Amino acid sequence: MITKTKPNNLLVTPGVETYTLTYREAVREAMREAMLRDERVFLMGEDVGNYGGCFAVSMGMLEEFGPMRVRDTPLSESGFTGAGIGAALNGMRPIVEVMTCNFSLLAMDQIVNNAATILHMSGGLFNVPLVIRTATGGGKQLAAQHSHSWEGWYAHVPGLKVIAPATVEDARCMLWTALEDPNPVMIFENSLLYNLKGEIPVDPQPIDIDKARIRRYGDDISIITFGRSLFKVLDAAEILAEEGIECEVIDLRSLRPLDDETYIDSVVKTNRALVVDEGWKSVGISAEISARIMEQAFYDLDMPVERVCGVEVPIPYAKHMEEASLPQVEDIAAAVRRMVDHG
Amino acid sequence: MKTNLTLPEMTVEIDREHGLHLLHQMLRIRRFEEKSAELYTQQKIRGFLHLYIGEEAVAVGVMENLDPDDNVLATYREHGQALARGVSMGAVMAEMYGKQEGCARGRGGSMHLFDKETRFFGGNAIVGGHLPLAVGMALADKMRGDNRVTCIFFGDGAVAEGEFHEALNLSALWDLPVLFVCENNRYGMGTALELSHSVTDLAAKAAAYGMAAASVNGMDVLAMHAAAREAVTAIRHGGSPWFIEARTYRFRAHSMFDAELYREKTEVEEWKGLDPIQSLIRTLKERDLITDDDINQLELMVGIEVDEGVRFAEDGTWEPVEDLERFVYWEEAVA
Ligand SMILES: Cc1ncc(C[n+]2csc(CCOP(=O)(O)OP(=O)(O)O)c2C)c(N)n1
Numbered sequence A: 001m002i003t004k005t006k007p008n009n010l011l012v013t014p015g016v017e018t019y020t021l022t023y024r025e026a027v028r029e030a031m032r033e034a035m036l037r038d039e040r041v042f043l044m045g046e047d048v049g050n051y052g053g054c055f056a057v058s059m060g061m062l063e064e065f066g067p068m069r070v071r072d073t074p075l076s077e078s079g080f081t082g083a084g085i086g087a088a089l090n091g092m093r094p095i096v097e098v099m100t101c102n103f104s105l106l107a108m109d110q111i112v113n114n115a116a117t118i119l120h121m122s123g124g125l126f127n128v129p130l131v132i133r134t135a136t137g138g139g140k141q142l143a144a145q146h147s148h149s150w151e152g153w154y155a156h157v158p159g160l161k162v163i164a165p166a167t168v169e170d171a172r173c174m175l176w177t178a179l180e181d182p183n184p185v186m187i188f189e190n191s192l193l194y195n196l197k198g199e200i201p202v203d204p205q206p207i208d209i210d211k212a213r214i215r216r217y218g219d220d221i222s223i224i225t226f227g228r229s230l231f232k233v234l235d236a237a238e239i240l241a242e243e244g245i246e247c248e249v250i251d252l253r254s255l256r257p258l259d260d261e262t263y264i265d266s267v268v269k270t271n272r273a274l275v276v277d278e279g280w281k282s283v284g285i286s287a288e289i290s291a292r293i294m295e296q297a298f299y300d301l302d303m304p305v306e307r308v309c310g311v312e313v314p315i316p317y318a319k320h321m322e323e324a325s326l327p328q329v330e331d332i333a334a335a336v337r338r339m340v341d342h343g
Numbered sequence B: 001m002k003t004n005l006t007l008p009e010m011t012v013e014i015d016r017e018h019g020l021h022l023l024h025q026m027l028r029i030r031r032f033e034e035k036s037a038e039l040y041t042q043q044k045i046r047g048f049l050h051l052y053i054g055e056e057a058v059a060v061g062v063m064e065n066l067d068p069d070d071n072v073l074a075t076y077r078e079h080g081q082a083l084a085r086g087v088s089m090g091a092v093m094a095e096m097y098g099k100q101e102g103c104a105r106g107r108g109g110s111m112h113l114f115d116k117e118t119r120f121f122g123g124n125a126i127v128g129g130h131l132p133l134a135v136g137m138a139l140a141d142k143m144r145g146d147n148r149v150t151c152i153f154f155g156d157g158a159v160a161e162g163e164f165h166e167a168l169n170l171s172a173l174w175d176l177p178v179l180f181v182c183e184n185n186r187y188g189m190g191t192a193l194e195l196s197h198s199v200t201d202l203a204a205k206a207a208a209y210g211m212a213a214a215s216v217n218g219m220d221v222l223a224m225h226a227a228a229r230e231a232v233t234a235i236r237h238g239g240s241p242w243f244i245e246a247r248t249y250r251f252r253a254h255s256m257f258d259a260e261l262y263r264e265k266t267e268v269e270e271w272k273g274l275d276p277i278q279s280l281i282r283t284l285k286e287r288d289l290i291t292d293d294d295i296n297q298l299e300l301m302v303g304i305e306v307d308e309g310v311r312f313a314e315d316g317t318w319e320p321v322e323d324l325e326r327f328v329y330w331e332e333a334v335a
């Protein structure tokens, strides 16, 4: 799947000494480090303890930190997410794991009506330094209640920060910064990335959670994406490079706030923009990016912004139908060819 | 004021025909699911596959008491309910293959079986998500004066969700004909009952909402059948909700992949000793109601039915990709 992308820029500081681990291990290491460094940090969620995490992310952490700090919760998303907000209000630094973002909808009231508003409603008195980690994305034939990408909904909400680490390094290094942030931060981990292997520095340092990154440089078109779609885009860019088309690939990393500067600068250079998102187009992240390009770089565009997104249908079970419903490498390459040929 | 009923220990009368029928139904589910597991490892079936093996007595015992016109809702662990309800093996298997001949056209898969004819309103994969639906279905029947029972299956894990409590309260408050069947298999995924519930007597929670509630040995199909009969009869005549906690156990992993770090092998083995199929066979033999020949005969029939179901799925066809955007909105003209 995520194969031969060579000149890609997946490390923040290229050139440092690195080692390889999986995205899953990276998240686990990040949580362990946070628990070791700060005793206010604790993890709670469904099956994080005895089961070892439904994606095996927290495997071994119950044994290491004990049931006080690695807390198995009942199935009660609204309850334990709200409890996380309460604990954060009262001085702790909880990491709430919501198995997948599909189930986060049961906690959406707590997240949107409490976590996102309390600072403002209290006139700046009380902040909610909470981190919510949740898995997102389709592609595993889990049908319409287990496959959707809801990060766009949360990115709609002032008061929340929403990040989507795609690389192993980001998975390893963004958590600490998120925990230090005085605001609620939601981390969306695409579940198909957990097995991804990648390089991280031997001595990992916390990195920013609000800047986009250029993962590949090119002059012909800017492709703006995030999460697992990054790797589909990089694969498409590789194919296109062999055809003589050079794509600049931007990994948003943060969906709220959006780092306008990075992708607008790129569009100003390439004069073409394609947005790729597994989520739906309508009123979604791709719509927002497109609107901002229109507002800030309209006269630099050679042609309208285009989008390759999830088809507007609840994701179906059957393999061929699910594949057709999600952006694929070939869809991205085809869109780029069409756009570049055109202008 | 309704009280927390405890059903008497059943010394259930049973005749040969009924015994064979219950055994047949449980064997159908067991063999179908064993085949499904095999087909999963061959990657014919994909996504999540939650097996009901060990819990067959619950669906079979309850379903026998429902009328064809009643409503049924279930979870993602619902092959047993669908088969016991009368959805054909071919339609369920084809669904799990993702073929358009499946009972949901391949759109839903194992977790989302639907069937109009048997009023099977789905496998729902949001834990607890279907509980309020059951309330509404029963409300509709009550408002129209239809004498239906709405029967809903859900797990012990779901009992911790807010929707469980909201749904039970509403159904009791509005006096609605719902049979709540809680399949307490002692775990929600890897989290043990004791780690999920401050009060582990789940029937007591239901009773607190003012409905009749009973705990039943879910490994005993005769006990399940008798309890459900009492409940369904009461609901049909009185219109008020009932709650049955079926104490049961899942013999297999939560889904197909699960290291089962959260429970002891010996615990699983102990429960396997209470296998509902073996228990029924033992009882029927003790009462001289069946012979080994009868069992072989049933196994043969079931084997043929499973094979035919698999063949139906194999012979099925893929829905054309051009149809992807169908069924997002109702397609027929609104009169
Ligand atoms: C709202 C929600 N949260 C979490 C999940 C993930 N999940 C699926 S099944 C399950 C355990 C449910 O346990 P229980 O209700 O006891 O049913 P069982 O699987 O034991 O039959 C969990 C946590 C989900 N599907 N929906």
Ligand SMILES: [Mg+2]
Pocket (backbone or CB within 6 Å): B155, B156, B157, B183, B184, B185, B186, B187, B188, B189
């Ligand atoms: Mg359970």
